[in-house]
Amino acid sequence: MKVEIEEFKCVGAGHCVVAAPEVFDQRDDDGVVILLDADPPEHEHENTREAAQLCPAAAILLLEKATST
Amino acid sequence: MTEAHTEPKSLPIAAREPQCPYQPAAELRALQKEAELPRVKVPSPLLGEFDAVAITRYEDVKDALGDSRLQMGFEFDPDKPRTMLNQPGNLLNYNGEGHSRLRRMLTGFFTIKRIRALRPMIEQVVADRLDEVEAAGQGADLVRLFSTPIPTQVICELLGVPYADRADFQRRAKVGLDVNTTLEVQVQNLKDMDEYMSGLVAAHRRSPGENMLGQVVRDFGHELDDDELTGIGNMLLIAGHETTASMLSASAALLLQNPEQLAVVRDEPEAVDRAIEELLRYVCPATIMPREAAEDFAVRDQEIRKGERVVFSILAANRDERDDVEGDPDTLDVRRPQRPHVTFGHGAHQCLGQQLARMELRVALPALFQRFPTLTLAVPDDEVDYRTTALVFGVNALPVTW
Numbered sequence: 001m002k003v004e005i006e007e008f009k010c011v012g013a014g015h016c017v018v019a020a021p022e023v024f025d026q027r028d029d030d031g032v033v034i035l036l037d038a039d040p041p042e043h044e045h046e047n048t049r050e051a052a053q054l055c056p057a058a059a060i061l062l063l064e065k066a067t068s069t
Numbered sequence: 070m071t072e073a074h075t076e077p078k079s080l081p082i083a084a085r086e087p088q089c090p091y092q093p094a095a096e097l098r099a100l101q102k103e104a105e106l107p108r109v110k111v112p113s114p115l116l117g118e119f120d121a122v123a124i125t126r127y128e129d130v131k132d133a134l135g136d137s138r139l140q141m142g143f144e145f146d147p148d149k150p151r152t153m154l155n156q157p158g159n160l161l162n163y164n165g166e167g168h169s170r171l172r173r174m175l176t177g178f179f180t181i182k183r184i185r186a187l188r189p190m191i192e193q194v195v196a197d198r199l200d201e202v203e204a205a206g207q208g209a210d211l212v213r214l215f216s217t218p219i220p221t222q223v224i225c226e227l228l229g230v231p232y233a234d235r236a237d238f239q240r241r242a243k244v245g246l247d248v249n250t251t252l253e254v255q256v257q258n259l260k261d262m263d264e265y266m267s268g269l270v271a272a273h274r275r276s277p278g279e280n281m282l283g284q285v286v287r288d289f290g291h292e293l294d295d296d297e298l299t300g301i302g303n304m305l306l307i308a309g310h311e312t313t314a315s316m317l318s319a320s321a322a323l324l325l326q327n328p329e330q331l332a333v334v335r336d337e338p339e340a341v342d343r344a345i346e347e348l349l350r351y352v353c354p355a356t357i358m359p360r361e362a363a364e365d366f367a368v369r370d371q372e373i374r375k376g377e378r379v380v381f382s383i384l385a386a387n388r389d390e391r392d393d394v395e396g397d398p399d400t401l402d403v404r405r406p407q408r409p410h411v412t413f414g415h416g417a418h419q420c421l422g423q424q425l426a427r428m429e430l431r432v433a434l435p436a437l438f439q440r441f442p443t444l445t446l447a448v449p450d451d452e453v454d455y456r457t458t459a460l461v462f463g464v465n466a467l468p469v470t471w
């Protein structure tokens with residue numbers, strides 16, 4: 001899974017930090033999302049999906065790798 | 070609920086069942102079932118009664134609020150009377166770039182980290198209020214002694230507004246959210262609010278304090294005029310106490326009527342976060358959100374034309390029957406696996422203060438029931454005095470015994 005963020009969309013609501021603290025953080029000065037891990041390990045995938053789904057600004061993009069080869 | 074007094078007209082799009090204020094009214098449920106997007110009349114002292122497309126289904130609410138073609142529809146016009154919708158600084162009156170410019174000046178105060186750091190302060194505020202409830206003795210009114218003072222004191226502390234001034238600004242906030250008032254009353258009310266806040270802003274201009282207002286003046290004072298600073302201050306002061314107070318009162322009332330769920334909140338710390346999310350979904354103090362179509366667009370292939378007003382029902386959307394989520398949405402179940410809600414809105418304007426509100430609820434509710442394990446309502450369930458006609462749903466009084 002690859003994660004991308006679109007900073008300009010972020011409204012600093014912090015859902016991503018709550019859902020997946022290993023993958024996302026927020027800048028101290030303006031609350032904008034920081035991507036900690038653009039290629040999170042398997043056990044973080046569920047949390048990361050939840051973060052993307054909760055994000056009110058659709059600022060988190062997930063590129064799920066196809067499981068079949 | 071008993072209808073002892075004559076009810077002022079309530080918003081049909083925000084209507085709650087007369088017998089149970091926690092349930093959307095039958096008319097509202099009927100709107101939600103209609104295949105075609107219904108048009109409704111919405112009363113407003115500021116705009117007069119207006120026609121709007123009603124959006125009531127959860128998926129539609131999320132789709133449409135995430136669409137930048139829907140805008141707030143209020144641009145500041147210095148020649149028109151000042152109202153809450155015609156006030157610089159209030160984030161709800163901005164769109165696009167102008168909105169994110171202002172919002173980014175404030176989001177730093179509401180990051181998860183900052184809110185977590187506030188926990189000890191909030192715990193202290195709550196403990197002090199519980200002492201007062203105890204001192205007041207049997208029959209104490211939780212609205213007056215607990216739900217209202219907690220978020221008021223917290224926002225005063227954060228913002229840098231003297232708590233001693235609360236009687237006046239609480240009254241003005243109530244008027245501001247009352248749909249059964251005239252335009253004249255609203256204009257005068259905002260004038261009073263602006264006068265008060267601009268005094269505080271001027272003081273921070275002279276010597277910026279350590280709190281939010283002072284910090285905003287220090288960091289962005291050169292970019293913001295006094296009008297904008299006043300609007301920011303008023304917005305945070307009103308938004309910061311009224312809704313959270315309603316949430317505390319209504320949650321306490323609901324839990325006191327559901328003792329086995331109250332016990333979960335009181336006794337199971339690890340269950341609290343989820344329980345608060347369910348209470349937020351179920352109570353939803355802010356019931357509607359207005360918008361305007363800046364361009365033509367469609368919801369479920371149905372056209373909404375440029376210039377049409379749109380109104381979202383949070384209450385209906387939170388109770389939407391959905392295939393992808395199990396369980397009956399009309400039952401309060403603090404143990405249920407997450408059921409998503411739009412109590413804080415969605416999209417670019419989603420509540421700025423939501424993490425603060427969550428923290429206050431998570432601290433205050435368990436503390437209340439731990440301090441008074443035998444707490445019960447001092448009036449029969451159906452005599453609790455709810456406020457169902459204002460823009461923010463709430464409880465007028467909540468006498469308790471223990």
Ligand code: HEM
Pocket residue numbers: 160161162172224304305308309310312313316353354355357358359411412413414415417418419420421422423425426
């Ligand atoms: C349980 C308590 C609360 C509820 C239910 C609530 C609800 C909402 C809702 C529904 C919106 C979106 C309105 C719209 O899109 O039209 C909103 C926006 C907002 N809320 Fe809250 N709120 C709560 C607490 C707070 C607190 C504690 C603060 C501040 C300290 C706050 C500050 C704001 C601000 C500034 C906005 C405007 C955001 C923007 O336009 O970008 N709210 N709130």
Ligand code: SF4
Pocket residue numbers: 009010011012013014015016017024026031032033051054055056057058059060
């Ligand atoms: S959830 Fe979305 S809007 Fe909120 S901080 Fe994360 S990226 Fe930004």
